[in-house]
């Protein structure tokens with residue numbers, strides 16, 4: 001059994017002072033922080049989150065913003081579809097729940113853009129429900145500490161039950177997440193300072209190293225950025241966000257040398273509703 005008492009003591013001493021880790025943070029604040037933190041490091045999220053919560057303190061405030069305002073405020077957090085989904089989510093909260101973020105996991109899951117992780121994180125971290133919250137950090141810590149596997153297989157329904165068994169409450173869930181972010185990291189876990197080392201199954205098994213084949217599979221799952229369509233989309237979005245008026249295609253053409261890739265990226269932005277083409281062939285953010 002994992003030594004959760006030691007984990008909680010460690011968390012009391014090492015918890016990072018993230019701006020949303022505050023007793024007064026609303027459910028909406030927690031929801032935004034969780035959406036922003038997916039696939040984006042918290043150090044980049046923190047200042048942006050602060051700005052958002054001051055500008056749009058409630059779902060109703062955010063629902064009234066235009067898509068262009070939302071995308072400009074999202075800035076360079078990446079994966080900007082998250083911003084549009086968050087906007088739809090706020091509108092649904094206003095319509096279905098009178099502007100109050102629901103506490104029920106199923107009601108949260110029914111909101112646009114809210115997946116299993118976010119729904120449970122809001123229920124757990126704001127509404128203090130003891131529901132399992134599984135992100136990549138928790139998956140990694142539990143995989144190593146409970147089943148002794150250094151690398152984790154793809155997410156499965158089984159892991160929710162496994163995490164529910166080892167977490168003793170909302171603070172324990174947050175502690176597992178923090179341990180994965182700071183100590184039990186993907187490539188080089190700092191086992192010598194780990195509070196649950198004594199009960200960790202991977203340690204008990206003698207720290208078996210993954211095979212070359214498994215390492216290479218895991219490496220392939222890590223998404224590259226440089227040279228990808230995602231990078232080109234980001235560069236095109238930079239131009240659109242900075243412009244007050246629709247831009248000529250020639251202003252977009254200068255951001256990337258490969259015409260085929262640039263055109264594919266631009267088309268995908270239009271398809272995703274992140275860019276709009278005018279009848280005159282210019283481009284702008286959606287309104």
Ligand code: SF4
Pocket residue numbers: 141144145183184185189190191194195196197200201202203
């Ligand atoms: S002892 Fe090492 S592998 Fe086990 S949970 Fe701690 S950091 Fe992870």
